[in-house]
């Protein structure tokens with residue numbers, strides 16, 4: 001059946017519309033229509049940015065990463081599509097019609113109560129627990145990289161920056177930080193480019209903040225941090241100012257109407273040193289208990 005299709009022929013790919021720009025490439029909505037009668041399935045096709053050799057290796061790694069992940073809370077790999085005689089290739093993923101979590105929360109704000117928010121948080125947490133069991137560190141956890149499959153299911157996506165932790169180490173050190181989403185980064189990721197499951201926990205805390213702020217753009221993490229850092233930019237880079245206020249124990253304020261128990265979970269994720277932070281299984285249990293109440 002179409003489900004375990006792994007090679008998609010370019011001639012049957014019908015372009016529909018752009019979905020967005022991710023790490024290393026753009027993603028398009030397409031219909032795979034071998035019968036030519038518009039009955040084919042909708043898929044998300046991630047094309048590699050052209051002619052950047054380094055990106056090709058990274059793209060291959062991203063494909064191998066997503067191909068190895070089988071979890072209800074992670075966007076599904078469908079296959080690859082070769083074009084230009086196997087010179088360039090695209091990653092084919094399932095298409096989630098509800099789009100990214102940010103747009104969904106903004107559109108459906110009135111209809112989503114805390115229980116549903118906690119359901120989404122527990123699904124993301126379970127997806128991260130699974131990633132950790134596979135020794136993967138996502139490194140780009142943010143609401144913009146969470147997709148909505150239905151009114152009751154969200155999935156982690158965009159594995160462009162995901163790395164495997166070497167078997168003999170607790171963390172992954174990045175050589176080329178690139179343009180980093182520093183407002184979602186743990187302090188050690190900013191200062192030492194160190195990434196671990198515990199730095200993913202920090203980012204999960206920021207995703208919790210985004211969830212319970214309904215991804216309101218006037219209280220998004222970057223905006224709140226920049227307000228605190230203020231305009232007293234004496235030449236020190238923004239990331240050094242950010243680390244300074246984190247050292248002084250300043251943290252993102254509780255979102256309006258955020259349940260105290262959830263805010264305490266966020267602040268636990270934001271322990272300055274990695275070992276202070278909870279594990280995803282502890283967080284998962286706490287979220288489950290909050291859902292029961």
Ligand SMILES: CC(C)(Nc1nc(-c2c[nH]c3ncc(Cl)cc23)ncc1F)C(=O)NCC(F)(F)F
Nearest residue numbers: 019020021022027044095096099100145157158
């Ligand atoms: C770069 C891209 C395309 N951006 C977007 N995807 C989708 C979007 C909507 N439905 C989708 N189904 C599958 C996929 Cl891979 C993406 C989408 N909708 C809006 C986007 F900005 C993306 O991949 N974002 C990371 C993700 F949100 F997926 F974590």
